[in-house]
Amino acid sequence: MATLALETGSLTLPEPLPLDSGRVLDQVTIAYETIGTLNPDKSNAILVFHALTGDQYVAKRHPITGKPGWWDRMIGPGKPIDTQRHHVICANVIGSCMGSTGPASTADDAKPYAMRFPVITIRDMVRAQVALLDALGITSLHAVVGGSMGGMQALSLAANFPDRARRVLAIATTARHSAQNIAFHEVGRQAIMADPNWKDGQYYGSRRTPDKGLAVARMAAHITYLSEAGLTDKFGRRLQDRPDGTKGAKSFGFDADFQVESYLRHQGLSFTDRFDANSYLYITRAMDYFDLAEEHGGRLADAFAGTKARFCLVSFDTDWLYPTSDARAVVHALNAAAAEVSFVELSAPFGHDSFLLDVPALDRVVRGFLG
């Protein structure tokens, strides 16, 4: 097997980054990974955008969890996003905590920003990555690709930097966060802020971090990534084996009796090992502010007016977080803008997380679209 030409990079942007809030972020660092070789005319690059809690370790073992890259099944030699032909770039979004500038980064006064970090938007994340492309000398991407919040960035790039990508692949995503989406995020943020260790975000350097709050936020969010049928299949009402060896009996207490409780607690807890609570606040805020039509005078079709890019939208029938109707709204807007667009609702049992999991039809669609 060909060895993956994996490269790790980190770059400080030469210019300050203007933000939608009106503030300016200086000394912005972008941490990124690349896989595959950039061809001499720099035309074979694919920028992959990560989701809320994702990072640049798209096809490389994660330095903290030791797990394979989050889209390892999709990206590699001979895989649907083929690194023998394409140069894949994935950058950590600003506001995150895996090397790009975020609330845990050091501000001018040599202390962490914490809540002094400016509120950012999806478009700000995209601006930062476009600045990265500028620094790398890549003017036109073969494609931008993303699922969930990654799909929002893909759509945002298409709308705001229409000449930068020739193909736009947006999976399990939406052009605006709904009241329900915002509501779920608010539950997560309140859980973090209610943790006494949060301390208005100034917990850096302390041994007491708001892990309980962050874990609860992750637990609530995790439910929205799965389907009801998926949860039922995986856990049903099955009970945990108890520490004393008793099999499948209720404790008549508040231990994790049900397997689904134990699973969620584990998901919540392990998340705190790799994610910063303040980053969670900032990134969910950016997603909640996302409304591509609002940015473009209220009509979504106007966001894509005159676009020359080819678009592909994919939704999943069990995704109730960003349901098919959200994808259709984007498709209808692209049709109205006379853009070239493909769209399919794939059948998969995994809910919103389907875009990350084993869905062979998605592989075929991605391969067909990227050409």
Added chain:
Amino acid sequence: MDHLRPDLAVIARHIAPGTRALDVGCGEGELMEALQREKGVVARGMEIDSELVERAMSRGLSVVQGDADRDLANYPDEAFDYAILSQTLQTAERPDLMLEQLLRVGRRAFVSFPNFAYWRMRFSLLFHGRMPVVRHLPVSWYETQNIHHVTVEDFRLMLAEKGVTVERSWFFANGREIDGGNTNWRAEHAVYQLIR
């Protein structure tokens, strides 16, 4: 284009090179692929069946999963040189409205449909007293997708009522093109090239 179904082949032959075409009910995209490859046509598709859409997209075609009864309304006027509706008119909720949409989004339309006045169908109903199940329409009445049974004569009358001009028409029986005489009796399938 010889590998295409006869009605698709005749449509493909009469589409000008380098134009833009929307294939409504495109299936796996056989016609789209032939048009792109052999005529440099910018082809787009719409198909309701998710598996067929996925197969078309896997071939690199631009196909939108959608319901032609509703989703044609999202395209701007004259977005295409041609709008193609093959073997789908009889499944539409309102074939008359769908025809109007076709002639709105396309400068021209190609429409093909099975002729329910074909003589074998008439004989089946007349002698057996049962809804015809014949070679070119092999599905029983209770599971057919064909909800608006149309004949060549019915279609002509609708075009006249709507003031739609027939530029060309073709008729088929036994998988072969037939001449234009008494087609309401003799044709299994009809293909029309229409303009507003």
